[in-house]
Amino acid sequence: MRRASTPVLGCAVALAGWLAVAAAQAPTSPDWRAVEDETMRHYQALLRLDTSNPPGHEQLAADYVKAVLDREGIPAQIVASDPSRSNVIARVKGNGRKRPVLIMGHTDVVTVDPAKWTFPPFGAARDGGYVYGRGTVDDKDNLTAALMTMILLKRGNVPLDRDVIFVAEAGEEGSTSVGIDFIVKQHFPDVEAEYCLAEGGGVTRKGGKVAYATIQTLEKVPRRIELVAGGVAGHGSVPLKTNPIVHLAGAVARIGDWRPPIRLNETTAAYFTRLADISPPDVAQHYRDVLSTDPAVQRAADDWLFEHEPRHSSMLRTSASPNIMTGGYRFNVIPSQATATVDVRLLPDENQDAFLEQVKTIVNDPSVTVRYPSAATRKPGLEVRLDSEAFKAIEAAVTRVYDTVTIPAMGTGATDMAQLRERGVQCFGIGPATDIEDGPKGFGAHSDQERLLESELHRFVRFNWEIVTSLARAR
Ligand SMILES: [Zn+2]
Secondary structure, three states, X not given: OXXXXXXXXXXXXOOHHHHHHHOOOOOOOOOHHHHHHHHHHHHHHHXXXXXXXXXXXXXXXXXXXXXXXXXXXOOEEEEOOOHHHOEEEEEEOOOOOOOOEXXXXXXXXXXXXXXXXXXXXXXXXXXXXXXXXXXXXXOHHHHHXXXXXXXXXXXXXXXXXXXXXXXXXXXXXXXXXXXXXXXXXXXXXXXXXXXXXXXXXXXXXXXXXXXXXXXXXXXXXXXXXXXXXXXXXXXXXXXXXXXXXXXXXXXXXXXXXXXXXXXXXXXXXXXXXXXHHOOOHHHHHHHHHOOOOOHXXXXXXXXXXXXXXXHHHHHOOOEEEEEEEEEOOOOOXXXXXXXXXXXXEEOOOOOHHHHHHHHHHHHOOOOEEEEOOOOOOOOOOOOOOOOOHHHHHHHHHXXXXXXXXXXXEEEOOOOOHHHHXXXXXXXXXXXXXXXXXXXXXXXXXXXXXXXXXXXXXXXXXXXXXXXXXXXXXXX
16 A cells, blocks of 8 residues: 555666655655565565474575575675574665664474465465465565565665664574574674564454554563472372472462462553454453553453453463473372473563562472572563654554554564564564454464465565665655
């Protein structure tokens, strides 16, 4: 979708010189119809490369992307700790008046069970307006959109106040040591930016119509807590008061029953407020009630969310989910030890030591040791401000391209943005529009099948371009 006031241009290549002159006064737009063919070509080519992780083989995608950038004359480098799992970093230069903006997409995908697919998972089949394949919505959509933005910026010779940096990273699906960790450790000066755009958000369609856009502005910090119950081993025929299995079970049950205190931040407060505005009245009331200053009202709303929308309950607090228990080895032996692991997702500003003390209070059993088994690997990331230039630019782009409301969100899981946020980059998770009905049908990210509407791929490329140019274009 193009703004009515935007001049309709022909081929961006031929008009490069004109663009350079005109861009300072008026927003310019590529010839989107011509762009669509090219977008689809790159998207399908990337989908056809089997970068299932494990093992990854992301060099296939890295080499493809590097070749495309080389052809366009965009300086790009391959960086890798493992040659078969390489990453690409590229840059279109601006005048340096402002700090860079970074756009990224990961090249690996999760594994597939080919028997579950109607179309081959690495065939990129087009059918009924969809493209089918592993990675269509995670994350070769972001990868393609970012790549197209780079191509169009370079070809259009768009004058920029900011450098635009592109990263195609390996290993996002559980092996970040070869991807974002390596890049941040070894090549941070090459990717250092004021703002970054990556996966983690998305536009929701209901009944074929756009309902709202979610932009991820921060994410929780994962950490694990270990519970170790100790006692004296003994014969199973003589029950003992100190039996570690019994003590551990009690401790796990108490953590399971506990919901840590609700604490909202700017993002989650805005999230529930804006979600309430667009929800049916009965559901909207729960979203408004969790913001209430009356603890009883808030508690009742939280109870409802915990039962019906557990992700929303998790967004209200640091969460703790006991997920592993081990102990015992023979039916007739009381073991001397039993352990449990609790998956903790901390609010970004949580005091981790103080939280551990709270867990000890909940466990309330001197025979159970409560501890972090390893040192903190992730520091809390920078929380982006909703009045920042970038968030405002994204919100304006949502209005222009999708004509809908923007809802900032906190991710309960972890993305590759965490490592960048730790280093002070303000990151935003974006994504294309997908049908809310498509997930339950088994076509979402990491599902048995995966697909994206062609029209929404193309709209997403325009969205990416709109955000980047409004942030980076020379004024
Ligand atoms: Zn992903």
